[in-house]
Amino acid sequence: MRSKNIIFSIDISDIQNVAEQELERSLTQEEIELVKETALSDDYFGWYDGIVRIFQRLQLT
Numbered sequence: 243m244r245s246k247n248i249i250f251s252i253d254i255s256d257i258q259n260v261a262e263q264e265l266e267r268s269l270t271q272e273e274i275e276l277v278k279e280t281a282l283s284d285d286y287f288g289w290y291d292g293i294v295r296i297f298q299r300l301q302l303t
Contacts, residue, residue: 250289252281252287254274257269257274257277257278258274261273
């Protein structure tokens with residue numbers, strides 16, 4: 243079953259908030275594009291494993 247309902251998303255303001263807390267500055271547009279490209283090309287967010295952990299916590303396994 244395919245659905246277009248979004249459960250989790252990250253936007254530019256989320257990235258900027260993390261940059262301001264961790265780097266103590268805002269990212270430039272070029273840096274944002276680099277972060278965006280990297281996030282889309284690699285599995286940095288581990289969404290699959292996160293869903294499995296939710297299944298385990300809810301004892302769905």
